[in-house]
Structure formats: C-alpha cells, structure tokens
Amino acid sequence: MKLTLRIWRQKDAKSAGRFVTYPIDNISPNCSFLEMLDILNEELIGKNEDPVVFDHDCREGICGMCSLYINGRPHGPDDAVTACQLHMRKFRDGDTIIIEPWRARPFPVIKDLMVDRSAFDKIIQEGGYVSVNTGGAAEANNILVGKEFAELAMDAAACIGCGACVAACKNASAMLFVSAKISQFALLPQGQVEAKQRVKKMVKMMDELGFGNCTNTYACEAECPKLISRSNIARMNREFLCAKVS
Amino acid sequence: MNSSFLRFSSITKKIWMAFLGLFLMIFLVVHLGINLCLLRNDDGAWFSAAAHFMGTNYIVKVFEIGLFAGFILHVLFGIILQVQNWMARPVRYMVTNKTYTPFLSKYMIYTGGIVLVFLIIHFMNFYFIKLGWVANPNLAPDGEPKFYVIARELFRSPAYSILYILMFIVLGFHLNQAFQAAWQTLGVNHPRYNSFIGRFGTFYAIIVPLGFIIIPVYFLLIR
C-alpha cells in the first residue's frame, strides 16, 4: 500500500506545532497502524530526522496508552479497537491519513502525538477506589454479589483510561471515563459506604480540571474501544443527584 | 449574572437543564391546546376566551413567573455550558469529527438558538403587547389586545408563516434529542424503558410541532 501521512509535529509543550506530510510506501495491509508508524520512524531515522513521538506500550489493546486521532476519529476508522489493534487493511491504497493528538484543555500535548493524561489519575485519586487497607479484608465469600450486578460492574470496569471518550466528545467531556469508575462501585456492595463522597469528589475534580460538560451526543460511547455504555453516565447522574439531595 | 450558577457542578447545571426542559415541554402542550382553538370557525371566540383566561387568572399568573424563570434559566445554563464546552478544547482538530452521533445531537445550542430568536419575535408580536411594551393598533376598547386578530393577520403573511413552520421543524429536532437526553441526564436509563422514552420523545417531537404547523397552513391555504 502507498499512503500519504499528515502528522501533527510539535517539538515540546511550549512550541507551536504544525502538520508535516510524509509519503510512505510498501505497507502490508496486515500491518498494524502503529507498526506502520514504526516503519515511518525507521525511514525518518535513516534520513537523520526526528522520529514521530506517540504513546504506546502493550500493543494488545489493554494498557490504554495509545492515543491517536486518525482521520477524524479517536483510534481510527475501526470500531471497538485501540489504535494498536487497528490494521492497515481498514485503509485503501492511496489514502491520505491525517493523524492528530488528543485535543482537550486537560490533555496538553507533550510532544508530537503524545499528550499528558495525568488528569485522569487525579480524578481517580479523588475516590476511584474502595478505602480498604491491606490485611483488613473479610472472607471473600461473605460479600455476595448478584451475577447480574457483577457483570454490569465488570462492563464498567473494563475501561482502559485511554481518553478516546474525551477526544471524541465535541465538548471534551470526561463523563464516560468518570462514570465508568463510579458505576463499577455503585453496582457493588463494597462501594456503597463511600458512594456519596465518591461521586461528589470525583465530579468536582473533573470540573476543576477543565473537562467540558456532557451534551448527550454519545460520541464517547461510539468511540470507546471497550464499548463502555452511556448508561453509566445516567447512573452517575443518578448517584450524583441522590448524593446532593440526601 | 449570578456567579453561583458558574460554580454549580457540570452535572447540577445539566440536571437543571433537563428538569426545566421537561417543564417547558409540558407548557408547550398547553400552548398548543390554546392555539388549536384558532382552527375553530368561530371568529376567534374560543381563542380569545382562552387568551383572556390565561391573561387574567391568578394561578396562571403565578405559573407564568415560574415559566419565565425556567425559560431564562434554561437558556442561561445552555449558554454557560456551551461556553465552558468551547473552552474545554482550545486547540481544535483539523479534521472534523467523524464519529457517529444521533442526528443533530451535536447542534442543540444552534437549534436552541434559532428557537430563541423566533421566540423574541414571537414575544414582540404577542406577549410584549400584553405587557404594553410594544404598541399595537389591534386593541379592544377595554385595552385588551385582540390576539385573535393579530394571529390571523400574521398567519396570512406567507413570509411569517414559512418562518413559523421552519422554526417548528427546528424545534422538533431540538425536542427529539432533548427528551431522551433529559431522562438520561436525570439518570433514567434502563434497557426496559429506553426504547419507550426514545419513541415517546420522537412522537412528541413530531406531533406537537405538527400541531403548531397546521395553524398557519390552515390560515394560508384554507381561510
């Protein structure tokens, strides 16, 4: 395959960035998207140019590190995959592919396509856990959890924290990410004790960090590589409302 | 503007948006009921009676204050949310987002804005006359505006009627997205009820604007 890549290049957080065009040839359709970028980087190194910086690690769709906005869609044109599991067969020979970093005020660009997502960590630090010290746990089967709730909690817990929901949302809202964690604990008995504090604190931090507001376009759900449902957002709203009025 | 609105959390603002939106949707049905009186071939007797009742009844007047407060807050929150949303992405994408989203769901602020512009025109034609802010020749001897005459004259103007019809189509899209979104925001999302909420919203968004649209069509084509 022969492709034209237009990639956002930005030296560091302070510099201004721009798009640079790179032609690339001899790409196998079985190649993954990131492997295609590896090949480009090999060529750039060969030409004494700076390789394109992008976040990636596990390359099996679970670590949540890869974060590319490809031709107008986070993680590219395939559904329910991360960029590392996107394969070049989803493109056509001769295509132009435009690659941008995630764009959101709380996700500043570090270099090229790499952004800082520590905002997500900060939200989790506010209460995305059950406060239980090591060693203080009771016998596991003393806590019974209905299969239905366990499954729903698992659906929500599958979030990989990649930020595609924020990248896709026209408002750069983090509601899907935050609600997935809130939901997981709202559905489990372990999460009940701190439920009210959790939702209030996490939402407060989400707002403070400058994420946008949800306007129910559900772009987040459509782009989530783990198919996290918007019903989690409704559940968070419910939890929030209950926490505020009671 | 009260700065405490800004300090409301994003979800609080949205819950108010949803709650007020649903409230306005109830009002719209009442308004439609009165407007449909125009269709009676009685020279506006029913319509005038209804308008008179709405204009003088004290309970209605109390509701009116609530309605206006609700309306203003709905607009205000909508604007605040939108400004924050724009601020959340200072550097925009070069490629416009291609994610699949429900029809016009991304444009609520614009459909809402169009409705708002129309409403201002609407107020100038009717409500402000009642308040005496806008002068109008069509006053009854006791000083009460003759709304039936005003309405009839407006609907006989094709330009106004087309504007009116287009506006209600836009409102229909706004409502179609708004109804299910309001319930989602209020936390009502359950596989058992979602499709009912969705269908009811669409039904409402077609029937109510259609009810309004029938009136200018009637005046233009039949009378």
Add this chain to the structure above:
Amino acid sequence: MAELNSKIPKGPLAKKWSQYKDHQNLVNPSNKRKLDIIIVGTGLAGSAAAASLGEMGFNVKIFCYQDSPRRAHSIAAQGGINAAKNYPNDGDSIYRLFYDTIKGGDYRAREANVYRLAEVSNSIIDQCVAQGVPFAREYGGSLENRSFGGAQVSRTFFARGQTGQQLLLGAYGALSRQIKLGTVKLYERHEMMDVVLVDGKARGIIARNLITGKLERHFGHAVVIATGGYGNVFYLSTNAMGSNTSAIWQIFKKGAFFANPCFTQIHPTCIPVHGDYQSKLTLMSESLRNDGRIWVPKNKEDAEAQRHGKLKANDIPEENRDYFLERRYPAFGNLVPRDVASRAAKERCDAGYGVGETGLAVFLDFRESIGRLGKHVIEERYGNLFQMYEKIVDENPYENPMMIYPAVHYTMGGTWVDYELQTTVTGLFAAGEANFSDHGANRLGASALMQGLADGYFVLPYTIQNYLAGEIRVARMSTDRAEFAEAEAGVQERLDKLMSVKGTRSVDQFHKELGRIMWENVGMGRTEASLKNAIELIRRLRAEFWKDVKIPGAMNELNVELEKANRVADFLELGELLAHDALNRNESCGGHFREEYQTEEGECRRNDEDYKYVAAWEYLSEGEFKLHKEDLVYEEIEVKQRVYK
C-alpha cells in the same frame, strides 16, 4: 561478595511464615514516617507494595516509565489468579496449590517461598474482593472458579478475560488513595537508570525524567525493584513494548545476583508472526485449550499445499489430521502445561508439518466443540478472544480453525532474592516477576498474578520492616553526597557514550537482530552448539551496537530512541548471560529444553543429581559472570518425574 543465604526460617514448612512474622522486627508508627522507601515499577507487585507500605505510614516514592501507574503490563494478563479457597469443594488445599506449583515448576523453585505463596493466596482474593474487583460470580452471588492447565482442581478466580487488568486497577486504586493522602509520591514517565549504594547498602536511585531528559537523584532507606520480566530480550514477545531488563540489569552490575536467567516461558497459544515489520506477539488465553483441539496435517503434502494456499484447513479430512497433543499425552491431552504444549508444536513445525504462510503455526480447532456445545456457548466463553483474533488476522475463527504458535511470554528467572525478598545487596529488594523465587523452571497459568500480589500486599510489606527496623537511626541523606554524584556521573557517561556513537543503524534494527539470535539459538530448543553460537553472535552484535547505533535528537529532551537504546544495550548483555546459564544447565527442565537431554519420547530429562540448584550469577565485568549455587532442599515433598501422559 557474600555467599548465598536464603534465610529460610526454621520450623515445619507450614509454620515457617507465621513464625517468621511472629518474631520479625517491626518499625513503630512514629519511626515509619521517618523512613523513605523507593519502589520502581507500578505493576501488581509495585503498586500493591507501595499502597500497603503507604497505608502503614512509610514515605514511599514510586516510579514508572509510562504516563500512569495503570499502564503497567500486569494489565494484560488475561486468564486468572489461583487461590486455595476450595470453594468448588473439589479437595483443594494450601498444600495442593503449593505442590502443584512446585511440580509445575519442575522442582526448581524454593520450597519455603512457594508454600508461603500458597498460604497467602487466599488473603489476596479477600483483599481484592474488598477493593471491589469485579470477579466472576455464580448465580447465588458467590465467587466462581474455573480450571487451568497443570491442576486437577478448579481454583482459578477470574474477571472475564481481563483478570490482570482488574487486579491491577484494584492495586492502582489503593495506590491512588495513598497518593491522595500524601504517603506515596508518584513519578510517572521516569525511568530508573541506576541504584545508589552508600556503604554497601541501597540508598537511592538515579532516575531520568523522560519528558525533560534530566537526571534526578532520589534517596530511600530501602529500594524495591518491581519492574517485571525480561522477555523482550527476544524482541518479539507478549510483553509490552517498553518492558525492559534495565533496572534488574543495573542492580546486577551493582552486586545483586541474577538467578536462573535461562528459565523463560514460551506460551503455546499466540497469534503467529506474519511479517518482519511485526513489533509484538499477541497472546490468546490458555483457556482456549479447554475447548479447542490442536492439530497439524498428517501428510506433509497437505501441510505444504495449505502453506501455498492450495488447500483449506476445513478441506483436510478428519483421518488426515494429527491431533498431536492428544496422541502424545492422552491423559492431559490439549491441557498439558505450557512448556510441553509449546515444544510439541515446535517439533511438528520443525518436522515440516507446520501450516500458515510461514509454516510456523498449528491449528487450534473449535469445530468439534461448536458442534457439541453450539456456537453460542463458545461465543459466551471466548467471544472476546475470537473477536480479537479476527481483528488481527482477518479470518473468522468460528468457521476456520485458528492458527497459533508459541511465543515468549514470561520469565521465571530474575534477581536472586532470599526468603525476605532481599537481594544480595543489603536494602535492595525485588518483587514480582523481577525476582526469581516462586515458579522454578516453568510457571503454571494463573500463578503470575498470584505471585505479584502476594509479594506486593502480603510479603514485602512485612519482610522489608525486618530490615528497616535496623535503619531507624539513619537520617535522610542528602542527595548531594558523593555516592549520588558518582552514580549520576556514571549514568551521564553512559548516555553520552550512546549519543556519541552517531552510527548508521537504528536501535530497533539491533533489537530485532538480537531477538532473532535469541529465538533461533536460545529459544524453545537449545543445544550446546547453538548456545555457544549465540554467545559469539551476541558479543559481536554488542560490539557493533556500540560502534554503529544511531540515535537522533538530543539528550536533554524527550528522546524515545535514546530510551530504547539504553534498554537494548542492557538486553545485549543479558542475552549473553541467558545463554551462559542455559549452557551451564546440562539438563532439560520446565521451560529450559536442551535437545541433548531428552528422553526417547522427546520429553525433558531432568538431572536432579547435578542441577537441583538455583544458578545465581554474579557480575564480574562485561561478559564475565561467576556462578553461585543455592541448593534446593525439599523437606516436605518427594521430587518426582513430571508426567502428563
């Protein structure tokens, strides 16, 4: 250098751990605040240890090279975590879990450590459930178990095919809570470059801020390395791209012995290699072997025709298929342990029966089980794996058999540690996959998560106190000390050297070349000749690397190529040690298969007489290592031949 002292407590096996805890030294709460602990790595072991130590009141600094602790590669573990809860009432016990793990490791693990692992396994499940980890449940609401390779009981707890993710997020939550409380300080996008020793004790690290490229000095009363395994020495593996050996290699150079480097695990069910641009191998959970049948064509002509696309798998009739695992191992069939299954697949492919474009693949066929159970059952059990396979390979596994091939997965070897998880350097500890202790020569499925969390939650937070209790009078040291300056200068010199090569070949080219040498010579089948060849080739490649590597960019900025070069430089040294160790071990056991040492049926021939020891290597100079032996004494169990027939 001190002789190896494994510090195994006295007393009967089942009582060792509780007696140790009863008599160990503790640190009182007011002193805990005065003690700093550095933890490198935020996987299961690192995050769990940091959270637990933070809860106790210690001052913890934790480092990871990724942008968030949640990215650590523990997240990719699919299958499950073992514990001896005996919920299914099938006769499981701590002893059985201990015994299966020792046997699965081919009698090359330390008995007391493994027993302790089995002992704390139940507490791990309790802890994780309390944290809200969404484990699979029965309809009655109790925890569900499934079976895994190498065991006759169902003792594996799981959260769909994402158990590692859920356990890591549980630990990450606990860690986040401590970060918020201020007991733990997080340094993300930081890579440890070296350990700092003061008077022979580990007292800090030199870390590189990967964003600014600046070197930083950090003090700690103790240092814990939890940086995972070194499987990426093979370039292609199931590890994350960033997984590296640098931390354990740097401490090796500072005196921490490296144990059993040749014990590497090859996982049988991975998606085969498809091109030289490939960067990574994707694992398909071992659980697939519960319902899938592994086969190759019986006739070479069929295999050849399939390779050239002239024959489809489904067109090969039943009588012309060779279900080689069922044929060779009728008792365990497709559920033999990983090392056995991997070798059998390689044997068939080497003999010319392999399928796929490269001939390096075997079929994993669900036709029979789909016919027996229905497609919906298979979909329910493995839906996400089938989907993943289809995304990568672009072929529907419900209709055509999957193609799989073994790939490097886990490394049982690692930094040598004693019973307290302390390395041969005082004050320096190693936890999780980074240490060597619990899996012997082969790891059973669902044991890695168990070990990572056991070390992190329940072992290290105790044992480290036994050391720290003696350090309470040591005040926080200034990082201006000569030892820190010296260590930083050493790191700077190495980075300068890397930057100054200005050669012609990229880092990846060297890494790929190293991987090829390793896979061909030190992979699934090793011989004396191949190992000697590997050592020779690696030395040559290493020399070439330092003469010809090309790193664009500058030092004091974000420079991914420099990061990679630094890691590959260490892999180039580790590869040699790995081959050395494999050459030294004249036997076959677990994941280490020396072709000279096999039975007539092609199984491992272990040599307990001469090699029932842990090979702990000491670094002398580049390419020079000294062997120390820790004899493995089995008090409670009888060492047997491992039979799965």
